[in-house]
Amino acid sequence: GGYPRLFSPWQVGHLTLPNRVVMGSMHMGLEDSHADLPRLAEFYAERARGGVGLIVTGGFAPNRLGRLSPGAGMLATRKDAEAHRVVTDAVHGEGGHILAQLLHAGRYAQSPLQVSASRTRAPISPVTAFALPTAAVRRTVRDFVRAAGWARQAGYDGVEVMASEGYLINQFLAPATNRRTDCYGGSARNRRRFLEEIVTGIRQAAGEGFVISVRLSMVDLVQDGQTLEETLDAARAVERCGADLINTGIGWHEARVPTIVTSVPRAAFATATARVKDVVDIPVSASNRITLPHTAEQILSADQADAVTMARPFLADGHWVRKAQADHEQAITPCIGCNQACLDHVFSGRTVTCLVNPRAGRETEEPYTRLGMPAMPSAGRDDGALRVAVVGGGPAGLAAAHAAAEAGHAVTLFEEQERVGGQFRLARRIPGKEEFAEALAHFRHRLEPLGVDVRTGVRADAAILTGGAGEPAFDHVVVATGVVPRELDIPGIDRPEVHAYPDVVDGTVTCGDTVAVIGAGGIGVDVAELLTTPADHPHGAFQEHADWEREWGVDPDFGGRGGLAPRTAPAVPRTVHLLQRSPGRIGARLGATTGWVHRGTLKARGVVQHSGVRYLRIDDAGLHIEVTRTVGRLRKRTEVSRKVLAVTDVVVCAGQESEASLAVRLRAAGMPEERIHVVGGALKAGEIDAKRAIDEAVRAVARI
Ligand code: NAP
Numbered sequence: 001g002g003y004p005r006l007f008s009p010w011q012v013g014h015l016t017l018p019n020r021v022v023m024g025s026m027h028m029g030l031e032d033s034h035a036d037l038p039r040l041a042e043f044y045a046e047r048a049r050g051g052v053g054l055i056v057t058g059g060f061a062p063n064r065l066g067r068l069s070p071g072a073g074m075l076a077t078r079k080d081a082e083a084h085r086v087v088t089d090a091v092h093g094e095g096g097h098i099l100a101q102l103l104h105a106g107r108y109a110q111s112p113l114q115v116s117a118s119r120t121r122a123p124i125s126p127v128t129a130f131a132l133p134t135a136a137v138r139r140t141v142r143d144f145v146r147a148a149g150w151a152r153q154a155g156y157d158g159v160e161v162m163a164s165e166g167y168l169i170n171q172f173l174a175p176a177t178n179r180r181t182d183c184y185g186g187s188a189r190n191r192r193r194f195l196e197e198i199v200t201g202i203r204q205a206a207g208e209g210f211v212i213s214v215r216l217s218m219v220d221l222v223q224d225g226q227t228l229e230e231t232l233d234a235a236r237a238v239e240r241c242g243a244d245l246i247n248t249g250i251g252w253h254e255a256r257v258p259t260i261v262t263s264v265p266r267a268a269f270a271t272a273t274a275r276v277k278d279v280v281d282i283p284v285s286a287s288n289r290i291t292l293p294h295t296a297e298q299i300l301s302a303d304q305a306d307a308v309t310m311a312r313p314f315l316a317d318g319h320w321v322r323k324a325q326a327d328h329e330q331a332i333t334p335c336i337g338c339n340q341a342c343l344d345h346v347f348s349g350r351t352v353t354c355l356v357n358p359r360a361g362r363e364t365e366e367p368y369t370r371l372g373m374p375a376m377p378s379a380g381r382d383d384g385a386l387r388v389a390v391v392g393g394g395p396a397g398l399a400a401a402h403a404a405a406e407a408g409h410a411v412t413l414f415e416e417q418e419r420v421g422g423q424f425r426l427a428r429r430i431p432g433k434e435e436f437a438e439a440l441a442h443f444r445h446r447l448e449p450l451g452v453d454v455r456t457g458v459r460a461d462a463a464i465l466t467g468g469a470g471e472p473a474f475d476h477v478v479v480a481t482g483v484v485p486r487e488l489d490i491p492g493i494d495r496p497e498v499h500a501y502p503d504v505v506d507g508t509v510t511c512g513d514t515v516a517v518i519g520a521g522g523i524g525v526d527v528a529e530l531l532t533t534p535a536d537h538p539h540g541a542f543q544e545h546a547d548w549e550r551e552w553g554v555d556p557d558f559g560g561r562g563g564l565a566p567r568t569a570p571a572v573p574r575t576v577h578l579l580q581r582s583p584g585r586i587g588a589r590l591g592a593t594t595g596w597v598h599r600g601t602l603k604a605r606g607v608v609q610h611s612g613v614r615y616l617r618i619d620d621a622g623l624h625i626e627v628t629r630t631v632g633r634l635r636k637r638t639e640v641s642r643k644v645l646a647v648t649d650v651v652v653c654a655g656q657e658s659e660a661s662l663a664v665r666l667r668a669a670g671m672p673e674e675r676i677h678v679v680g681g682a683l684k685a686g687e688i689d690a691k692r693a694i695d696e697a698v699r700a701v702a703r704i
């Protein structure tokens with residue numbers, strides 16, 4: 001096969017695993033109630049069926065104070081252990097192996113009562129944590145050991161001790177959060193005593209035949225984090241204490257360096273893992289921004305790690321491993337690192353799913369049960385198949401065509417443009433969003449093997465669809481005709497220096513040296529980033545690691561504490577003004593886990609932000625605006641001022657309007673309502689995004 005290292009067996013403790021892929025810990029939002037565990041079990045079972053050798057669960061707390069939020073899942077009682085049987089049985093039934101992750105949240109607990117190594121407050125938390133007294137530290141060690149015992153009772157093959165990402169154990173390891181004066185603080189030796197006692201305790205209680213993985217922070221990315229030497233010593237120590245595997249953790253949750261979003265280069269942190277691998281004999285697994293088999297194979301063949309840990313790619317495609325093994329890299333639905341349906345859901349208390357695979361995490365829910373597992377290329381279709389037309393080849397249309405073809409229907413996809421892709425074709429041109437191109441390539445290349453009849457450059461009118469044009473009528477029509485950019489009614493809007501965003505994004509128009517962007521939603525922010533990125537400068541997945549490290553202040557040698565270095569302001573090709581009518585800060589409605597990265601980028605690039613704007617006119621002098629600001633200590637008075645932005649270009653990113661006129665024409669032509677399925681932006685343009693569009697598309701198809 002094409003990935004010899006990835007598919008070579010390896011040993012983790014007593015387990016012999018068939019491939020070097022670990023499915024890393026993800027919080028699915030199904031961990032908290034015992035009643036949800038059967039759903040979680042089916043989610044894991046499907047991934048085990050898909051060939052993944054070792055699965056790590058989301059974090060379970062060893063005691064009440066360790067819970068991520070009140071009511072979060074624990075492994076602390078016999079009842080917990082019994083409830084987890086359904087999970088371990090399901091995974092073992094498919095020939096897989098599974099570790100329970102033990103996570104004590106420490107000062108990241110979303111609770112008024114938090115504990116930590118010392119009395120400190122996390123910048124992302126509203127409350128100050130209490131310092132655990134020495135006796136309570138010892139009790140916590142015992143709770144970890146007991147939790148591992150319950151995990152064993154539940155049938156888990158082992159546990160993973162969460163010692164990274166800024167959770168409690170990491171809070172003990174780093175001087176930033178550990179100012180203790182007892183035997184658990186002070187020297188690096190003392191700071192890691194808590195972790196050592198946990199690993200030793202679990203090993204002593206469990207004996208052999210039970211895997212202990214430690215998710216170790218390779219680099220903290222916070223001020224006063226650990227030094228590289230301390231990290232290496234911690235790795236040596238956990239090996240001595242009986243760990244079988246070291247898994248990679250990168251950066252604390254409060255770190256101001258992005259570590260997993262799509263603008264982070266591929267395998268950006270594998271070099272950190274490689275340093276740890278050099279000093280221990282137990283296997284070490286790399287993680288972060290590894291999404292496709294060729295990246296994984298590269299890491300393994302460069303000897304940077306013994307295995308790779310991926311989490312989100314298993315939301316995007318449960319059969320990642322089997323497809324990679326069959327050399328069908330392009331059949332893998334790639335994770336695009338958007339966080340929109342996974343981590344952003346975690347932070348807003350919703351269960352996790354996936355933008356490109358809305359069935360993830362809902363395998364047992366209607367109507368997703370009616371959709372098969374995204375299958376390997378096949379064109380199995382029987383003669384009695386329904387004729388389904390999908391109109392529009394954007395994300396919604398592509399997803400609908402796939403789902404319908406996989407369900408065995410005879411599918412025709414109509415796209416008015418010469419190429420399919422819709423808004424994804426634009427998104428992939430945004431610096432840092434190059435992965436949309438991979439997702440698009442995946443969807444496009446799968447159409448032919450699935451037997452979809454693709455007709456590009458064709459406007460599907462009601463006559464073709466209802467059988468009036470010499471072709472048999474379609475049984476169902478999915479209207480995925482998407483959106484059109486909103487046009488504004490401002491004096492001067494027809495001037496040549498005013499552009500609709502698609503023309504700027506696809507390169508039809510090149511802007512001058514001062515640009516005003518009207519509208520600061522997802523697209524306005526993307527366009528501002530595009531306009532402030534030097535042309536021909538690879539970004540995102542393919543950016544040079546060194547460039548990216550300079551931009552975000554990461555020390556390539558991990559020399560100082562926390563692995564941080566001074567940030568270097570990037571070269572910016574032009575001045576950009578970003579405007580919105582609403583008051584308040586720009587980008588406030590961007591995703592919880594991605595918005596801060598975008599806001600940080602805009603700031604670093606010197607993008608001038610204007611809120612509370614009224615657009616007056618555009619003329620030779622530029623864009624005339626009126627700005628309303630709240631002033632005074634109580635922000636109760638408003639102050640109105642007028643100004644002219646002397647810009648060379650104006651780009652309109654003022655949202656979208658639905659394009660669904662086809663549905664009206666189909667109804668007029670007599671097509672019954674239940675055979676017309678309007679989805680995505682065509683259904684509702686407000687706040688449309690690919691997540692909603694794809695989900696609506698596959699649900700509509702499941703109901704056909
Ligand atoms: P959007 O997020 O709805 O933003 C539209 C912007 O235009 C807002 O800033 C709005 O702000 C402004 N606007 C609306 N009506 C206007 C009018 N009549 N005159 C002037 N300004 C007006 O839409 P979008 O930026 O087009 O993005 C579309 C969707 O794509 C988004 O919902 C987003 O979810 C998705 N997307 C997501 C990402 C991501 O990174 N997750 C990136 C790109 C796109 P004011 O009303 O305050 O002026």
Ligand code: SF4
Pocket residue numbers: 312313315316334335336337338339340341342343353354355356357
């Ligand atoms: Fe990846 Fe986005 Fe899916 Fe999350 S929602 S798994 S980031 S594609």
